[in-house]
Amino acid sequence: MNTASTKRMEKSKELYQKANQFTPGGVHTSIRNVEPHLIFSGAEGAYIYDADGNRYLDFQAAFGPFVLGHKHPYVTNKVKEALDRTDLYGVGTADLEIELAEKICKHVPSSESVLFCNSGSEATYHAIRLSRAVTGRKKLIKFQGCYHGWHDYVARNMLSTPDMIGKRDPGSAGMMDEAIDHTLICTFNDLEDVANTFKTNQGEIAALIVEPIPHNIGCVMPQDGFLQGLRDLCDQHGALLIFDEVITGFRHHIGGFQAVCGVTPDLTTMGKAMANGFPIAAIAGKSQYMDRFNTKPGGDVWFAGTYNGHAVGTAASIATLELMEQEPVHDHIFRLGEKMRDGLREIHQRLGIQAFVAGFGSVWTTYFLDKEPLHYTDLMDNNADVYIAYRRKLLDRGIFKMPMNLKRNHISYSHTDEDIEFTLEQSEIVLKELKEEGKLN
Ligand SMILES: Cc1ncc(COP(=O)(O)O)c(C=O)c1O
Numbered sequence: 001m002n003t004a005s006t007k008r009m010e011k012s013k014e015l016y017q018k019a020n021q022f023t024p025g026g027v028h029t030s031i032r033n034v035e036p037h038l039i040f041s042g043a044e045g046a047y048i049y050d051a052d053g054n055r056y057l058d059f060q061a062a063f064g065p066f067v068l069g070h071k072h073p074y075v076t077n078k079v080k081e082a083l084d085r086t087d088l089y090g091v092g093t094a095d096l097e098i099e100l101a102e103k104i105c106k107h108v109p110s111s112e113s114v115l116f117c118n119s120g121s122e123a124t125y126h127a128i129r130l131s132r133a134v135t136g137r138k139k140l141i142k143f144q145g146c147y148h149g150w151h152d153y154v155a156r157n158m159l160s161t162p163d164m165i166g167k168r169d170p171g172s173a174g175m176m177d178e179a180i181d182h183t184l185i186c187t188f189n190d191l192e193d194v195a196n197t198f199k200t201n202q203g204e205i206a207a208l209i210v211e212p213i214p215h216n217i218g219c220v221m222p223q224d225g226f227l228q229g230l231r232d233l234c235d236q237h238g239a240l241l242i243f244d245e246v247i248t249g250f251r252h253h254i255g256g257f258q259a260v261c262g263v264t265p266d267l268t269t270m271g272k273a274m275a276n277g278f279p280i281a282a283i284a285g286k287s288q289y290m291d292r293f294n295t296k297p298g299g300d301v302w303f304a305g306t307y308n309g310h311a312v313g314t315a316a317s318i319a320t321l322e323l324m325e326q327e328p329v330h331d332h333i334f335r336l337g338e339k340m341r342d343g344l345r346e347i348h349q350r351l352g353i354q355a356f357v358a359g360f361g362s363v364w365t366t367y368f369l370d371k372e373p374l375h376y377t378d379l380m381d382n383n384a385d386v387y388i389a390y391r392r393k394l395l396d397r398g399i400f401k402m403p404m405n406l407k408r409n410h411i412s413y414s415h416t417d418e419d420i421e422f423t424l425e426q427s428e429i430v431l432k433e434l435k436e437e438g439k440l441n
Pocket residue numbers: 063118119120121122124147148149150211216244245246247271272281
């Protein structure tokens with residue numbers, strides 16, 4: 001494998017320049033714009049390949065979808081079969097849509113009925129609009145650091161700078177003031193803060209949206225009773241509880257994290273691991289609410305999308321869930337996740353490095369912190385320079401974790417014990433280097 005000193009990047013550099021001629025910044029999602037600017041040209045199983053032929057063990061997993069690994073044959077074969085038959089009808093109901101809807105309702109506790117769309121952002125948008133229609137209220141609670149997509153209702157207080165935590169921090173120019181100001185920001189794992197926010201906005205809050213594990217800031221675990229506390233507060237105040245399971249759904253359990261934690265939300269949004277990399281997302285929930293969508297005659301909440309229920313996404317999702325039903329997907333990824341976390345903790349202890357290895361199931365990250373973080377503010381003590389340098393050095397050694405602060409890593413069904421052992425070996429080398437360079441003590 002090429003190492004830092006031998007890795008070729010000429011082709012990537014050349015193509016990146018060309019990409020910039022035709023696309024602002026050369027990337028099609030802002031968060032993909034990181035150094036080095038690699039151009040990718042292939043993927044298989046646990047690996048991705050750049051234009052210069054360098055191979056990387058992929059833990060970025062495109063921010064989460066690849067729960068089975070790239071180009072998993074069970075999924076791609078089902079997609080090919082579906083495409084031999086059709087692409088999109090765009091009228092009536094496709095047989096694949098019924099099959100997938102039944103599977104989701106069987107597995108996801110909150111899912112009495114489900115609707116398909118194409119991205120997590122669409123799903124959270126629909127969930128929020130539905131909550132407003134159901135309650136006749138306007139305000140929304142979200143948590144500092146959580147991400148629920150790019151639209152105006154939720155694109156605030158994401159990765160805020162320390163001085164903007166909890167303050168008015170819109171994520172984009174051009175957002176509607178009313179949308180920004182009707183989204184209230186609370187502190188994760190702080191029930192008192194949520195209770196006070198409900199009290200001071202009595203009768204005005206339509207919904208509370210939460211990543212049950214905020215993976216958009218790595219892996220901050222909900223403390224005992226927190227998610228149940230949110231359920232109770234929403235019930236007490238007549239607001240809908242939305243679990244945004246776009247990352248946790250299907251990755252942590254075929255029934256979502258709600259099947260693990262035992263708290264059932266009113267509405268659930270899902271995407272990413274749902275179809276192992278193919279584009280499809282869903283909103284699911286109690287029929288009494290879902291029946292308000294105007295897909296049902298008499299419904300008064302608009303729901304539409306030309307590509308909703310496309311054969312590619314539905315077939316890929318059916319295949320992904322089928323494989324989870326038939327094979328020990330979660331046993332495998334959870335075991336490897338534990339092996340990674342244990343291995344890293346052992347290395348840190350041996351080298352005397354102060355770090356907190358966080359994670360759940362197949363997801364992990366190393367925070368350079370001296371304690372478990374409970375919310376976004378705690379993460380401001382993370383040594384971001386070391387975090388980024390560590391990931392950058394691993395990338396030079398063929399391990400792909402996005403070199404950005406507070407990013408999680410994902411293990412897939414295609415990763416092997418050897419992949420974890422290789423990653424641990426390389427991590428130890430890199431951590432020793434960082435120590436020698438005086439960046440870590
Ligand atoms: C928890 C969560 N919700 C919603 C979204 C938005 O999903 P999409 O990028 O598919 O629009 C994301 C994307 O990363 C996410 O992590």
